[in-house]
Amino acid sequence: MLPWLLLLICGSPSLSCVPAGIPVSDVNLETRPPGGWVMEGSKLVLICSVANATGNITYFWYRGALGSNLETRIQHSLTAEFEIMEMKNSDAEQYYCAADNGYGPILSEVVNITVRVPVSRPVLTFGDSGTQAVLGDLMELHCEALGGSPPIFYQFYHEHVILGNSSAPSGGGASFNFSLTTEHSGNYFCEASNGQGTQRSEVVTLNLTGRQPDDPLRSPPRPVLQESSYLNSPDPRQLQSVYENVNVVSGDDIYSLVYHTQQEMEPAAAQHMRTHGASKVSRVSPDIYSKARKVNIVDMDYEDPM
Incomplete structure (x- = not known):
């Protein structure tokens, strides 16, 4: 068709001219790793895809409720990726993408990204008695990782044998209590984990002593009755x-x-x-x-x- 004839047809009041092709539809945003969470320092991949479209597609990636534009890219494909190489705790935000092939941009659903902080090396401490304890006393083992996203799971060990475990759903430390017997003398340590590796505390040695006799000032001897x-x-x-x-x-x-x-x-x-x-x-x-x-x-x- 001659160009002047096409111009005449599109200029007719009874006809409307539209770009040839199929507009984008069903725009979707996925993440890698999946599930909407990523460890601090790791890479996050934002994958924007469309179900149908023809021609070149312009992709947009946004962060936050105000829609700060992170990247714009034109590709002749139904899928495009954008990478954040090293996630920080401040990168925990809402993310979404958009796609347009000339018919107007179509937005994806919002994906919430959580940045998880790995646990730091925990510290194991004993109760009020410290590392010098008395047989029969109630001992409290306290393990705490000062850094790490909750929930944090703790395990307590005596000579590489698990004594027990505890968890901190909101972060912080956790404790384990038990009564001291002669078998409890020796080396202790604890481990902390929040789903991405495990950190172990330093080994602490507990020394036990026998229970001391009662203080004579508090328990005076009974006098012997004498004949007057x-x-x-x-x-x-x-x-x-x-x-x-x-x-x-x-x-x-x-x-x-x-x-x-x-x-x-x-x-x-x-x-x-x-x-x-x-x-x-x-x-x-x-x-x-x-x-x-x-x-x-x-x-x-x-x-x-x-």
């Missing part, structure tokens, strides 16, 4: 303090000796008491004393031990 040789003494099995008249030294004064039946006075002191009478303040046990009190001897009967 004093006059008018109560049953030595009684534990209360007893007052006893001893002697009249001078004037109107009467002195009382206070003693506890759990204590025993030395024989020399007892002999002195029988011979010379009680002093005004007589000490029978280290912490018990008696004091003189004033009475009227006319109103009170007493027995003279002499």
Whole structure:
């Protein structure tokens, strides 16, 4: 057809001229690795494809809700790829693409990309007792990787045998508790993983000691009950303090000796008491004393031990 004839036909009011070919349809965006997540430092491939189209196709890749254009490329194919060579944590965003072969751009669905950070080398610590612990105590092993995207899975080892495991769904560390026995002395370590490799802590050695005897200041020995040789003494099995008249030294004064039946006075002191009478303040046990009190001897009967 002659060019002037084609111009005449397209200029007719009853006809409309459109570009020859098939417009793009069903634009789709896929990622590699699949699943919408990628490890920090790894490569992300954005694959834009169309179901149908003819001729050259212009592809566009966008990031973020505002649609920041990352790349524009013209290809004579139904598929085109754009690579981000080294993903950073800040690259976690929404991505989409568009395709156009002259009929207007068609957009794909939005794909959310999550950038996961590998776990760092964890640190293993013991509870309050540290690496010097006592048999029978409750021990807490705490393992923590300071870096890494959650969830993080932890395993605890004693001499390369798994003691137990724990997880941190929101990140941070995790603990494992157990009671110490003689078999628990030795080397410990832990491992951390969040789906991309495993990191192991340094080995820590735990030393166990036997349980120490009770503190004598907190648990004093029980005194041995002794038979009392004093006059008018109560049953030595009684534990209360007893007052006893001893002697009249001078004037109107009467002195009382206070003693506890759990204590025993030395024989020399007892002999002195029988011979010379009680002093005004007589000490029978280290912490018990008696004091003189004033009475009227006319109103009170007493027995003279002499």
